[in-house]
Amino acid sequence: MTTYPSLTAYGWNDQWNEALQQESTLIPARVSAQYSHQYRIITSEGERTASVSGKLEYEAQRRSDFPAVGDWVLAEPLQGENSAVIRKVLPRFSxxxxxxxxxxxxxxxxxxxxxxxxxxxxxxxxxxxxxxxxxxxxxxxxxxxxxxxxxxxxxxxxxxxxxxxxxxxxxxxxxxxxxxxxxxxxxxxxxxxxxxxxxxxxxxxxxxxxxxxxxxxxxxxxxxxxxxxxxxxxxxxxxxxxxxxxxxxxxxxxTPGMRELQLWDASEGWEVTFSDIVELKSHCRFQDCRHLGEKGCAVQEALANGTLDAHRYANYIKTEKELAHLELKALRSDRRNQKNAGKFSGAKSKKSATRSGPIPIPQYNEFDE
Missing domain, CATH: 3.40.50.300 (P-loop containing nucleotide triphosphate hydrolases)
Structure with missing residues (x-):
């Protein structure tokens, strides 16, 4: 098995080695910086500038399919140049x-x-x-x-x-x-x-x-x-x-400072963050409790006796509505994309959205609106 000792310092290990899948013509690299149209990558032979291949750009289903800082990628060095073409993004563990x-x-x-x-x-x-x-x-x-x-x-x-x-x-x-x-x-x-x-x-x-x-x-x-x-x-x-x-x-x-973090598909993270409220809801007398004053509502009892902070509960409700609204917008966007592509076959998850043509390389405004 090939090893890349100079990449070990950047987190390369046997797990990533297995992800190479015998790509003999490509080399592993980690994305160290991202600019408007280019990337900087770390290879076993040092830093290189890089751009994504036309195939990767065309096959991208969403902007998150493009490389991001921290990604491990497979790249093809350009002969005689200190640059490379990124051919593939290896699966992310986070x-x-x-x-x-x-x-x-x-x-x-x-x-x-x-x-x-x-x-x-x-x-x-x-x-x-x-x-x-x-x-x-x-x-x-x-x-x-x-x-x-x-x-x-x-x-x-x-x-x-x-x-x-x-x-x-x-x-x-x-x-x-x-x-x-x-x-x-x-x-x-x-x-x-x-x-x-x-x-x-x-x-x-x-x-x-x-x-x-x-x-x-x-x-x-x-x-x-x-x-x-x-x-x-x-x-x-x-x-x-x-x-x-x-x-x-x-x-x-x-990462650049953010005035406001707009959440994306974070239902699991929402439940973990507010696990205390999720647990409270499970103790309500009725399974269909709306937590608006019904008898035996554990949430309202906790709010009344002060064991649940009202501001925290309000933020819980606010983010729940926000994520539901985002899900609805994503489903509508999926339908439009599928219709434009002539492939509409019903709503799909925003994580499997289709599109009508190549997605351009992301032009990130690093600062929150």
């Missing part, structure tokens, strides 16, 4: 995604093949439990494991109180208080930052993601900008997704 910007009903991959996802939230005026719940939904859906980092602890008089609040809405999820300015909390993150592990860092703009990554790496990997003191709103520093190998041996993926 992928954090969101809905494509605007009115487009499609999936945008934020980071692929991630072991841990650091959800960052600053301990300033922008701290918001509902935002953290939203990111938890997406992370649980992705197949990666969530970790919440409460950043800028040096700006907060009582960071432990905020940690308690996060732990209450995220049972079982590790929550760490950190401060790059005061070099606080790095030792607690060491178990995640081990060789062979891939960690993506995500969160709202202004939470200090670039500063955090520079701190974890022990070097200046990203340009850092400040925030407006009057409202704690950040200016975007990261302008594209990028993958870094840091001294501990881990791989970090930085």
């Amino acid at each position: 992928a954090m995604s969101r809905k494509e910007a605007g009115n487009v009903v499609d999936e945008q991959i934020i980071a692929a093949n991630v072991n841990w996802l650091f959800i960052t939230s600053a301990l300033n005026q922008d701290f918001n439990l509902r935002k953290i719940e939203r990111f938890l939904i997406a992370v649980w859906e992705s197949g990666a494991s969530p970790v919440v980092l409460l950043t800028k602890a040096d700006l907060c008089e009582d960071p432990e109180r905020f940690r308690d609040e996060v732990e209450a809405i995220a049972p079982g999820v590790p929550v760490h208080i950190v401060s790059a300015q005061e070099n606080l909390g790095k030792e607690a993150l060491a178990p995640y930052l081990m060789s062979g592990q891939t960690i993506a860092v995500t969160g709202s703009s202004g939470v200090g993601k670039s500063t955090l990554i520079n701190w974890l790496a022990g070097q200046d990997l990203n340009r850092v900008q400040g925030i407006r003191e009057q409202d704690a709103r950040g200016r975007h520093t990261t302008t594209h997704r990028e993958l870094f190998l840091i001294p501990s041996g881990a791989v970090l993926i930085d």
Whole structure:
């Protein structure tokens, strides 16, 4: 079996070797950065620029079929050039995604093949439990494991109180208080930052993601900008997704800040995030309970006695309606695509959508609308 020792540092292992399926003319590579029309990939012989093949572009059924940062791909090096053509994307074991910007009903991959996802939230005026719940939904859906980092602890008089609040809405999820300015909390993150592990860092703009990554790496990997003191709103520093190998041996993926995370096909992540409410509903007297005041409603009883936070329950209902609306829009989009292609045969899942022609290479607006 062929091995690629220089790729081992980026997470290559025997499992990925098996995925090669005797592709003798192609080489494995990991996507380290994504730009408007091009990618940067890591191969056993170093970095190369790359573009997708015409066949891959034509056969793509959806935008998520294109490579994303963190993906392992099979590429064909171009003779005499420091570039390559990406022929195939290997199956992902995890992928954090969101809905494509605007009115487009499609999936945008934020980071692929991630072991841990650091959800960052600053301990300033922008701290918001509902935002953290939203990111938890997406992370649980992705197949990666969530970790919440409460950043800028040096700006907060009582960071432990905020940690308690996060732990209450995220049972079982590790929550760490950190401060790059005061070099606080790095030792607690060491178990995640081990060789062979891939960690993506995500969160709202202004939470200090670039500063955090520079701190974890022990070097200046990203340009850092400040925030407006009057409202704690950040200016975007990261302008594209990028993958870094840091001294501990881990791989970090930085992502641009998002003002709002638009969920995509996250019903399982939604149920895991709100597992306490799902459990409560199972104790209602009637199976068809609408939780609007019926006798024996466990949800209303929990709201009345304070064991269930009203704001958390409201967010549960809000995201439930949002995901149902997205599902309906996706089914309608599928029907239109199938009719346009002359292949309409009934509604299908948005994960198996058909199309009427080649999908263009994704032109991502990295910042939330």
